[in-house]
Amino acid sequence: MTEAPPIHIDALTLAYGTHRVLDGLTLSVPAGSITALLGGNGAGKSTTLAALLGFAKAQSGTIAVCGVDPGRQPDLARKRIAYLPENVALYEHLTAVENADYLLALSGERQSKAAITDALAAAGLQDRAWDQRLGGFSKGMRQKVAIAVALLRQVPVLLLDEPTSGLDPRATADFNALVSAVRDRGTAVLMVTHDLLSAADVADSIAFLEGGRVAEAVPASGPDRFDIRALHARFQVGADRLAA
Numbered sequence: 001m002t003e004a005p006p007i008h009i010d011a012l013t014l015a016y017g018t019h020r021v022l023d024g025l026t027l028s029v030p031a032g033s034i035t036a037l038l039g040g041n042g043a044g045k046s047t048t049l050a051a052l053l054g055f056a057k058a059q060s061g062t063i064a065v066c067g068v069d070p071g072r073q074p075d076l077a078r079k080r081i082a083y084l085p086e087n088v089a090l091y092e093h094l095t096a097v098e099n100a101d102y103l104l105a106l107s108g109e110r111q112s113k114a115a116i117t118d119a120l121a122a123a124g125l126q127d128r129a130w131d132q133r134l135g136g137f138s139k140g141m142r143q144k145v146a147i148a149v150a151l152l153r154q155v156p157v158l159l160l161d162e163p164t165s166g167l168d169p170r171a172t173a174d175f176n177a178l179v180s181a182v183r184d185r186g187t188a189v190l191m192v193t194h195d196l197l198s199a200a201d202v203a204d205s206i207a208f209l210e211g212g213r214v215a216e217a218v219p220a221s222g223p224d225r226f227d228i229r230a231l232h233a234r235f236q237v238g239a240d241r242l243a244a
């Protein structure tokens with residue numbers, strides 16, 4: 001029996017009231033790969049993530065996380081997903097270790113302090129920050145704590161919503177390296193972004209959302225690698241540095 005793909009969406013239609021946002025969306029993300037999802041403002045990128053998390057309900061089509069329909073079994077689907085919203089929500093008055101411990105306890109997946117500090121180290125958080133409260137942490141440091149929790153949960157799916165917006169180039173490169181390492185452990189990563197250059201650096205394929213569906217999906221490496229200037233010219237998204 002073949003295993004269900006981590007993320008599988010087929011001909012999905014989703015509307016908020018009379019406003020149809022997704023209109024025949026088809027997208028699959030295999031294990032051990034990163035897909036970047038680009039598109040203009042309001043194209044439906046975050047809505048796609050919300051549908052995978054079971055927070056937005058589709059009207060028709062298929063959506064599955066490791067074979068689980070998040071519309072019908074949201075709790076089961078969320079157990080397979082680590083989700084990083086644009087601004088990661090953590091507890092300011094708890095330390096990095098305490099945050100990881102508490103979040104793991106909430107999902108019923110508690111682990112030892114040694115396992116937590118190993119994961120924080122793997123996520124690139126310096127050891128002097130492990131026992132500091134999060135109040136003074138930068139966005140990049142918070143993401144490292146959240147990624148460490150994702151590593152510890154060993155979930156097959158990682159969803160990222162504009163993870164590098166507001167990060168400087170060094171922190172963006174660090175984050176992309178970390179996401180690549182997560183991918184190399186076999187995780188399927190779907191990353192919503194406006195940054196075409198960053199997507200080109202880290203993703204295996206890039207999907208452009210337009211009119212509620214994937215207007216174009218292209219490999220980000222190999223001989224058929226896309227022409228970044230042609231894509232920028234066509235979709236006018238991200239890569240402001242190219243337009244300069």
Ligand SMILES: Nc1ncnc2c1ncn2[C@@H]1O[C@H](COP(=O)(O)OP(=O)(O)OP(=O)(O)O)[C@@H](O)[C@H]1O
Nearest residue numbers: 016017019021039040041042043044045046047048
């Ligand atoms: N909960 C909601 N109720 C009603 N309309 C919504 C809701 N969430 C999103 N929308 C609308 O659905 C459309 C798609 O929004 P979505 O946030 O998915 O787009 P996006 O591609 O992520 O955009 P951006 O790049 O601006 O973040 C927008 O027109 C938005 O106003």
